[in-house]
Amino acid sequence: MSERHLDPGRGGGRDSGAGRGAGVAGFFARVRAMMVKEFIQLMRDRVTFATMIMIPLLQLILFGFAINTTPRNLPTAVFSHENTDLSRAVLAALKNTAFFSYVREVHSADEAEHLIRSGEVLFFVEIPAGFERDVRRGDKPQILVAADATDPIGSANALAALAGVINTALAHDRFVDAPGENAFQIVQHRRYNPAGTSQLNIVPGLLGTILTMTMLIFTALSVTREIERGTMESLLAMPIHPVEIMLGKILPYVSVGILQAFLIVAAGMLLFGVPLEGSVLLLVAATLLFIVVNLSIGYTFSTLAQNQLQAVQMSFMFFLPSILLSGFMFPFSGMPLWARVLGEGLPLTHYLRMVRGVMLKGATFPDLQVDAAALVALMLVAMTVAVARFRQTLD
Amino acid sequence: MSVATTDPAPPAPAAPSALGEVAIDVEGLSKSFGGRVVVNDLSMRVMRGQIYGFLGPNGSGKTTTIRMLCGLLTPDSGTGTCLGYDILTQAREIRRYVGYMTQRFSLYQDLSVRENLEFVARLYGVPHPEQAAQAELERLGLKGRGHQLAGELSGGWKQRLALGACILPGPELLLLDEPTAGVDPKARREFWAQIHELAAGGLTVLVSTHYMDEAERCHEIAYIAYGHLLAQGTVQQVIAQSGLSTWTVDTVGLTGREAGLAVAGLSRVLTENVGVDMVAPFGTSLHISGRDAEALEAAIAPYRTDPRYVWRKEAPTLEDVFIDLMSRSRDEMR
Numbered sequence: 123m124s125e126r127h128l129d130p131g132r133g134g135g136r137d138s139g140a141g142r143g144a145g146v147a148g149f150f151a152r153v154r155a156m157m158v159k160e161f162i163q164l165m166r167d168r169v170t171f172a173t174m175i176m177i178p179l180l181q182l183i184l185f186g187f188a189i190n191t192t193p194r195n196l197p198t199a200v201f202s203h204e205n206t207d208l209s210r211a212v213l214a215a216l217k218n219t220a221f222f223s224y225v226r227e228v229h230s231a232d233e234a235e236h237l238i239r240s241g242e243v244l245f246f247v248e249i250p251a252g253f254e255r256d257v258r259r260g261d262k263p264q265i266l267v268a269a270d271a272t273d274p275i276g277s278a279n280a281l282a283a284l285a286g287v288i289n290t291a292l293a294h295d296r297f298v299d300a301p302g303e304n305a306f307q308i309v310q311h312r313r314y315n316p317a318g319t320s321q322l323n324i325v326p327g328l329l330g331t332i333l334t335m336t337m338l339i340f341t342a343l344s345v346t347r348e349i350e351r352g353t354m355e356s357l358l359a360m361p362i363h364p365v366e367i368m369l370g371k372i373l374p375y376v377s378v379g380i381l382q383a384f385l386i387v388a389a390g391m392l393l394f395g396v397p398l399e400g401s402v403l404l405l406v407a408a409t410l411l412f413i414v415v416n417l418s419i420g421y422t423f424s425t426l427a428q429n430q431l432q433a434v435q436m437s438f439m440f441f442l443p444s445i446l447l448s449g450f451m452f453p454f455s456g457m458p459l460w461a462r463v464l465g466e467g468l469p470l471t472h473y474l475r476m477v478r479g480v481m482l483k484g485a486t487f488p489d490l491q492v493d494a495a496a497l498v499a500l501m502l503v504a505m506t507v508a509v510a511r512f513r514q515t516l517d
Numbered sequence: 518m519s520v521a522t523t524d525p526a527p528p529a530p531a532a533p534s535a536l537g538e539v540a541i542d543v544e545g546l547s548k549s550f551g552g553r554v555v556v557n558d559l560s561m562r563v564m565r566g567q568i569y570g571f572l573g574p575n576g577s578g579k580t581t582t583i584r585m586l587c588g589l590l591t592p593d594s595g596t597g598t599c600l601g602y603d604i605l606t607q608a609r610e611i612r613r614y615v616g617y618m619t620q621r622f623s624l625y626q627d628l629s630v631r632e633n634l635e636f637v638a639r640l641y642g643v644p645h646p647e648q649a650a651q652a653e654l655e656r657l658g659l660k661g662r663g664h665q666l667a668g669e670l671s672g673g674w675k676q677r678l679a680l681g682a683c684i685l686p687g688p689e690l691l692l693l694d695e696p697t698a699g700v701d702p703k704a705r706r707e708f709w710a711q712i713h714e715l716a717a718g719g720l721t722v723l724v725s726t727h728y729m730d731e732a733e734r735c736h737e738i739a740y741i742a743y744g745h746l747l748a749q750g751t752v753q754q755v756i757a758q759s760g761l762s763t764w765t766v767d768t769v770g771l772t773g774r775e776a777g778l779a780v781a782g783l784s785r786v787l788t789e790n791v792g793v794d795m796v797a798p799f800g801t802s803l804h805i806s807g808r809d810a811e812a813l814e815a816a817i818a819p820y821r822t823d824p825r826y827v828w829r830k831e832a833p834t835l836e837d838v839f840i841d842l843m844s845r846s847r848d849e850m851r
Contacts, residue, residue, distance in 0.1 A: 148642050155639030155646075159628065166627050356623035359587050360640050361612040514608075516589050 152362050156370020160344070164374060174340075178332045178382045182389050185324050195223035196280055197243040201234050202227065203251035212249060212265075215287045221280045234268075244270040245280065322397075325390035326477040327450040329383060330470050333409070334416050334444050335437075337379050341420030342433040344371045345512070350429055355516065364512040368505070372417040379413035380406075387481075399484030408480065408490065411497050412473040418504035419469070425511040444470040472496045540565045540690055540721035541586060543597025543604065548581050548590060555581045557744040559595070563723060563737075565689075568716045570735030571725035574843060578744040579725040580620060583692050586723070587617045600689055613641070616683030620694040622675045626668025630659055630678055633667050634685060641686035649685060657681045673704035680708070684715070691715070693724040697731065709734050729836045740842055747842045756838055761794075762810040763833040764817060766803040766826050776801040779825055790816035795841055806837050808845075 165171060198216065202209045216222050226243065228234045234246045248266040250256075256263035265288060269281055348354040357367070387405070390396040398405065420437060427433035445451055447461055448470035454462065465471045472493035479485030487494075541563040548556045556578040563569045571579050584590040586599050588608025596603075602610045624633045634653050638646035654663050657677055662670070667678060676696060683691055693712075697705045709731065716722055716736075724735070732738050732752065739749040748755045766783065768776040780803050784796050787805060792812030797804040807813030821828050833841075 151642055152640055155636055158639070159625065159632070159636045162632055163625065163627050351626070352619070352621045352623045353625055354623075355589065355619045355621075356617070358589055359612060359615070359617040359619075360637070361609060362640055515591055516584060517591055 149363075149366060152366045153370045153373070156362070156367060157373050160371055161374040164378070170340075174336055174378055174382065175385070177336060178328075178386045179389060181332055182325070182328055182386055183393075185328055186390070186394050196221055196245060197226070198222040198245040198247065199226045199228050199234050199237050199243040200247045200249070201229065201231060202249040204249065204253055206254040208254035208257060209249045212247075212288055215290065216247070216284070219283060219287050221283050238268060238270055245284070247284070322394070322482060323478070325386065325394060325396045326481050327474060329386045329390075329409070329477055330412070330448070330473045331445055331450055332382060332386060333379055333413055333473075334470050335441055336382060337375060337413055337416035338420040338423070338437045338441060339434060340375050340378070341372060341417045342423040342427070342437045343430050344421065345424035346427050346430045346433045358514060358516065364509050364514060368421055368508055368512070372414065372421060375417050376410065376413055379417070380410070383409045383413070396481060398481050400480035400486065404485075404487060404490070405477065405480045408473065408476040408494065411494065411501070412469060412476075415469045415497050415501040415504065418501050418508065422504045422508040422511065425508050425513075444468050447471070449474050466496070467500075469497055469500050472500075538565045539563070539598075540567070541569075541597070541599050541723065543586070543599075544595055546582065546585055546592045546595035546597065548578075548585060548593050555744050556585070556592075559741070559744070559746045561739055561746060561749060563721060565721050566716055566719050567721055567736045568712060568734070569721075569723045570732045570738035571723060571741065572727070572732050572738055572839065573725075573741035575727075577742045579741060580694055582741070583617070583694050583723070583725065587611060587615050587692055589617075613686075614689045616686065616688035616691045618679050618683045618691070618693045618696055620698070622667075622679060624667050624675075624679060624682060627666060629664050629666055630654065630670070631663035633678065634682060637682045637685050643686055653681050653685045672699050673701060676700050676704065676708065680711070689719075689721065691720060691722045691724075693722065695725050695727070697726065697728065705731075729834070729839070732835055740839055742843045742846045745846060747846055748838070752835055756833055756835060759833060759838040759841060760808055761806050761833040761838060761841055762813055763804060763806040763831050763837055764813070765829045765831050766805065767829070768801055768825055769827055771801075771825060783820060783826065787816065787820070792816035795837065795844070797837070797840075804834075804837060806833055806841060808841070 200213055200216070202213070222245065226237075228237065231248070234243075234248070237243045238246050246266075246268040248268075250263055250265070253263050253265075267281065267284055345354075348357060387396075387398070391398065419440065423433050423436040423440070427436055443464065447457065447465040448454070448468050449465070450470065454465060454471065457465065476485070476490045476493050479489055539562055541561065543562075544560045546556055546559040547554065559578070559582060571582070573579050581590060585592050586604060588604060588611050591605070596605065598604065599611050600614050602614075604611065625636070628636065631650055631654060634650035635646050638649045638653075643649045651663075654660050659674070659678065659681075662674070667675065670678060680693075680696065683693075691712075697708055700708065705728075712722055712724065713734075724731075726732065735752075737749065737751055738755060740747045740755065748758060750758065766780070768779050771779055780798055780801055784798060784803055787793050787803075788796050792807050792809055792814075793805055793816050794808055795804070795806040797806075805813070805817065807816070817828070820826065
């Protein structure tokens with residue numbers, strides 16, 4: 123021991139010392155040292171670690187069970203001015219769909235108005251007097267359907283279904299006369315999700331958003347935390363390159379991300395019967411890539427922010443548009459051009475396409491390569507900015 | 518300390534680190550932050566194997582200078598070498614051979630003592646990092662505390678661990694920034710014993726401090742105030758260069774409060790005299806210093822006949838010199 127410290131011939135050892143830690147072996151040794159350190163710190167921070175496991179499960183269960191953009195059993199009121207075979211057929215058809223919980227009959231328009239305003243019912247169907255007669259004459263009578271459209275997503279689906287149901291009732295149940303071409307025109311095509319269940323779409327979406335949120339925040343804090351705790355000064359005085367610091371800080375979280383992804387996919391398949399049509403390997407590869415992209419972006423924020431609070435704020439600045447513009451919340455194709463351009467710059471957009479493709483449509487690599495290339499490009503940009511921005515001195 | 522003092526450590530004449538060579542040689546270093554000059558035209562030279570004390574009041578630029586030496590800050594102007602490497606272009610090489618102990622504890626508080634040491638050993642590419650960390654633990658006397666989180670250690674132990682982490686990779690130069698701040702006297706003494714042993718083994722140590730007794734333990738010292746290096750050399754040289762003459766006054770036949778009052782009264786009248794630059798009470802005696810010896814004698818002459826006082830001409834202490842240097846440089850700054 124003492125010889126090592128007191129040996130004045132240490133200078134002689136410089137020759138061997140200069141070789142020490144040089145080259146590729148030294149690079150890996152330092153990245154590993156950094157990884158081990160980060161991993162211990164991560165494991166020791168119990169609350170953070172528990173949060174990382176709980177966030178995906180909680181989110182999945184909340185979103186999966188509580189949120190359904192195709193609501194069922196919506197309370198509906200019916201005001202029928204006549205009691206004919208046809209009107210009864212329409213009501214029976216309504217009752218038969220799962221969209222409407224029960225059909226309550228009212229006897230005045232005012233009453234119906236009151237029910238819908240108070241929120242007791244979400245739909246109100248009015249069958250006019252002389253309905254059957256007009257239909258038989260081919261006069262195409264109007265059925266008034268009023269919907270509480272404060273939740274446009276929920277009501278839109280039911281409205282679409284309602285029109286179909288009535289048309290079907292008119293066509294098949296009773297009548298010889300064709301109710302008109304337009305009666306059959308409302309046709310819903312729900313490919314890949316014939317039942318219209320939201321979970322199928324939400325589970326892959328959640329996989330992407332949860333990974334974005336957790337990965338982004340954990341690395342966003344990593345550099346600023348070292349600065350705030352004063353450990354950065356020591357670290358900078360040691361012979362380690364910014365690239366080595368970055369890799370050492372990013373890689374431990376890849377395993378955390380993989381663990382989260384596994385939990386979400388497993389829970390999605392077990393709880394909600396989400397299929398995995400495509401290759402598992404492709405899903406893992408896409409997810410790994412996506413995790414690294416988010417970690418790189420978080421790390422970039424970390425090198426830009428002055429403190430941990432700023433880093434968290436930057437992460438949220440990035441997270442919100444990711445949710446809104448990526449196609450997770452709203453259909454991507456329905457957005458205006460500028461929003462779609464912005465969305466293309468977000469990793470979540472590309473990942474959602476890939477993961478929905480692999481899980482729900484059985485997509486293969488050729489289908490996904492454009493999005494994969496986009497993710498690689500985003501990762502390289504983020505890493506370059508991070509290394510360029512990383513301050514090797516305290517200036 | 519368990520550092521082997523018996524080890525004869527034969528001075529191997531290995532070219533790069535032979536004793537008598539220069540470890541730090543910098544010229545005209547300047548650094549300002551936001552227009553405020555923190556270090557101004559600083560030049561210094563530290564020989565290998567030396568313990569070099571870096572003294573100065575708070576905010577005088579000590580930390581900034583140390584950071585420039587190890588490449589953590591880029592000087593605005595000036596040149597120099599550290600262990601033969603250019604401080605402007607070879608920061609990476611310098612980092613490999615320099616152990617820098619920061620003013621604030623900067624190891625990982627949420628890592629155990631052992632994990633911290635292993636981390637350092639791995640980063641520097643020390644062979645067999647686990648064994649190296651274990652050996653360092655034993656050397657530090659922290660063997661039983663290897664599993665303890667660094668953040669839970671007391672101040673003295675933290676300091677010991679921080680120094681151990683600096684020494685572990687086998688540096689050639691140690692830069693210690695106020696290593697003994699907030700450490701108790703016993704730990705301080707042990708610390709200095711260790712520093713001397715390391716220096717005897719050929720390690721160069723630059724240490725900044727506030728404590729005068731620590732300054733006197735250094736081979737050479739430099740005094741820096743307001744970013745200017747005001748004096749450097751051995752303690753004796755610095756005192757001799759100051760040109761300060763000092764008188765000590767003791768009271769005769771007075772005790773306790775009376776003696777205190779007499780000293781305080783004398784202090785008040787003397788301070789107003791031309792030629793008296795500094796009056797400092799030490800218990801019931803008084804240190805009176807002046808830059809002009811004749812003017813000082815003239816100023817105190819009227820009081821030397823007072824039977825209550827005994828006058829004695831003495832060498833100024835390092836503290837007298839530093840306080841004088843500081844007030845002088847402050848006058849010049851105005």
